[in-house]
Amino acid sequence: MSVGAKKSKMVWTPLHAKIHRTIRSRHLLERNQRLLIAVSGGQDSLCLIKLLLDLQSKWGWYLGIAHCDHRWRSDSQANAHHVENLAETWGTSFYLETANEPINSEAAARDWRYQALSAIAQANNYQYIVTGHTASDRAETLLYNLIRGTGADGLQALTWQRPLTTGIMLVRPLLEVTRIQTEQFCQEFKLPIWEDSTNQDLQYARNRIRQELIPYLRENFNPQVESVLAQTAELLQAEVEYLEKAAQQLREKALGIGDDEDSLIPLRLNRRVLQKAPLALQRRVMRQVLQQILTDGASFEHIEKLTALITAPNRSQTDPFPGGAIAQVEGDWIYLK
Secondary structure, three states, rough: OOOOOOOOOOOHHHHHHHHHHHHHOOOOOOOEEEEEEEEOHHHHHHHHHHHHHHHHHOOOOOOEEEEEOOOOOHHHHHHHHHHHHHHHHHHOOOEEOOOOOOOOOOHHHHHHHHHHHHHHHHHEEEEEOOOOOOHHHHHHHHHHHHOOOOOOOHHHOOEHHHHHHEEEEEEOOOOOOOOOHHHHHHHHHHOOOOOOOHHOOOOOOOHHHHHHHHHHHHHOOOOOOHHHHHHHHHHHHHHHHHHHHHHHHHHHHHOOOOOOOOOOOOOOEEEEHOOOHHHHHHHHHHHHHHHHHHHHHOOHHHHHHHOOOOOOOOOOEEEOOOOOOOOEEEOOOEEEO
């Protein structure tokens, strides 16, 4: 069945069944909602939009396609036209956001893309933004963050869903599907993949992980390495959620009666409350506290420095954190000033 044959009888594959089940069992998307699908034109996003178009009649969704042009490739405009033509073929609303300046770093591109998608969704009343992140992306993110240094939070960074802005949920239904499977699906349905040349550029760390590290691990250690790492991220996600909730309860207890727990400085924490807790929760409480006062987030060193005060002698204090705050022990309390 070609791209244009949207009226002919739908072919129901095992992947259709899997995604239908995943959406239902994980409560990722509701019936009769407006979904904005981020489509780059690559294999993962084409696999995603085809699956959702085919499932549309069962769920009663209204689908729109959004494309973000970062302007960092000479063919980016042609790429955008390609996606627009597909949207027209499928009879789907199309939204294009083009960067004012070419965006050259991966992190900046990601931030800009989510801002652009959120703006389109808000302006056009979409409740969900849906992206084609796969188990392969999840495995790469885990390896990327592990190599750079991170805790469990960084290892489970690609989650099934998360609130993006008020009233808009970001959803990733393909997190148990590998890139090999999305490629096979696109071939089966003759979907016209737009090859992104920057995916081959080995100056980007993620591309080296994708092109060199994962194939090496697959060949020499475990043919199923992507799925196994994605499952590890899945396990960590549940554990991180549990620990964050427990740390939040402990922090509220340690902040003491009469404290406004969302106030910034001065902040005081009861050491007696924190001393009874396991180290994992102590560290999380300190990270949550530091996130309130540090603009760039808390490093491992920052967290350890503050955690050490839980058992430090009276009058102990830290050297200044970025921004100038100092933590000091006064009896049973740690004060952040």
